[in-house]
Every structure is written in structure tokens, then in C-alpha cells.
């Protein structure tokens with residue numbers, strides 16, 4: 001399969017066991033199977049400690065599975081990392097403290113040899129997008145946690161990647177900024193056709209953003225249910241959607257899946 005027709009991510013029979021103390025181990029993930037299509041937005045949701053971040057770290061090749069296989073656009077996770085095939089925005093912003101906001105956002109472009117003028121123009125666009133125009137020359141330790149997250153989000157978008165890995169990227173944002181960033185992310189994805197794997201603790205956030213919500217069970221993390229959210233894409237996901245009955249049905253379905261009740265679609269209930 002060529003890179004273009006490959007799924008964005010495949011996770012096949014993945015287990016992850018951490019060795020903790022002498023002889024003791026923690027099984028964080030158990031037999032995870034998941035395929036994320038190119039351009040698809042998939043959220044991972046589940047109780048604290050169920051392995052969401054572990055799964056993200058495995059996809060990003062920041063750790064390796066104990067068994068099973070992960071591919072990204074048909075390549076091994078390692079090759080995709082080396083080729084920088086995706087943008088990453090994780091909870092701890094991971095900014096370089098000695099670089100300004102602007103220079104942090106320019107970094108991926110710099111690493112790929114994009115010229116200075118183009119880099120600066122793209123960074124300015126993104127700085128405006130995340131509402132940090134007055135902070136472009138500041139350094140990360142001069143920013144609040146939420147602002148740092150916004151810099152990390154801008155950096156992850158710098159190269160218009162075809163895949164974004166986002167682990168609670170909006171966790172430290174106030175509710176207004178969070179909703180604005182969600183709407184921007186929907187817009188960016190429909191413009192660039194990027195696939196997204198998104199970890200969140202917020203059911204409404206998962207439903208607003210996703211094509212599918214993967215509901216995980218408590219440790220060892222297994223996929224308990226996958227809820228399809230058929231609310232359209234792009235302009236269909238405007239702010240009005242937050243008050244739409246289809247949106248509320250999605251929230252209910254994900255909540256019930258989280259609590260272990262059978263999903264409504266599985267019972268043949270039409271949610272539209």
C-alpha cells in the first residue's frame with residue numbers, strides 16, 4: 001500500500017507492560033487494535049490511568065510496545081518519527097526554554113530547511129491563530145501553562161502535517177479559549193485533511209471534535225467501545241453544534257459507554 005492510501009495509524013494486537021519494582025509489573029495496555037483512516041479525527045477517552053497517554057507515546061515512538069505492531073502511514077512508528085510525519089502537542093508543552101515563542105513555533109520548519117521569510121510568515125499566522133500576538137518574543141517560562149500549551153499547538157500545526165497527535169492539548173485552557181481552539185482545530189483539519197489522535201477527559205470535547213470516540217476501560221486499558229459521531233465535518237461543526245440534539249445524543253452515548261452500559265447504536269437506536 002502506498003503512503004497516500006495507507007491508514008494514518010494502525011495499532012495491531014498491542015500490549016504494554018511496564019516493569020516497576022523488583023519482579024513487579026504493570027500492564028498498561030491489553031490487546032489494543034485500532035485503525036485510524038487518513039483524515040479521520042479519533043479521540044481516546046477513559047478513566048485516569050487507563051493507558052491513553054501510553055498509547056499515544058507508543059504511536060509517537062517515544063516508547064515501544066511489549067508486543068504487537070504500530071504503523072503510521074504504512075511505516076514503522078520509528079521510521080515515521082525519524083521522517084517527522086506528524087505534529088505533536090502533548091500535555092507538558094515540551095517547549096525549548098531558550099527559544100522565544102516565535103522561535104519555538106518555527107523550529108519544525110527550521111529542521112526541514114524552510115527559508116527564513118517563509119518560516120516567519122507561517123509562525124506569525126499561527127501566533128495570531130492561537131492568540132499570542134503580544135507574546136511572540138517572550139520565553140516559555142514567562143507564559144502561563146495555558147499559553148505554553150497554545151504555543152505547542154501552534155508548533156504542531158506549523159508544517160500542516162497529515163497527522164496530529166494531541167494528548168490533552170486543551171487541558172490547561174479556560175473554557176472560552178478551549179472552545180475557540182476546538183473550533184479552530186475542526187477548521188484546520190477540514191482545510192488540511194489531517195488525521196488526529198486526540199486524548200481528552202472531556203466527553204463534550206471528544207464528541208464535538210471526533211468522527212469516532214474510542215472508550216477505554218480501567219487498567220489494563222482495553223478498548224471497551226468505539227462510538228461513531230455522525231455530525232458532519234468542517235462547517236457542520238460550528239458553534240451551533242454545541243446546542244444540537246445530535247451532539248447531546250453523542251455525549252449520552254459516550255457517557256454510557258464509559259460507564260459500561262451498552263452503546264445505543266449497538267442496541268439499534270438511531271441517534272439522528
Ligand SMILES: Nc1ncnc2c1ncn2[C@@H]1O[C@H](COP(=O)(O)OP(=O)(O)OP(=O)(O)O)[C@@H](O)[C@H]1O
Nearest residue numbers: 018020026028047048049050051052053054055219
Ligand atoms: N514509565 C512508566 N513506568 C511504570 N508505569 C507506568 C509508566 N508510564 C505509565 N505507567 C502506568 O501505566 C498506566 C497507564 O498510564 P497512562 O499515563 O498511560 O494513563 P492515562 O490514561 O493517560 O492517565 P491520565 O488520564 O491520568 O493521564 C498507569 O497505571 C501508569 O501508572
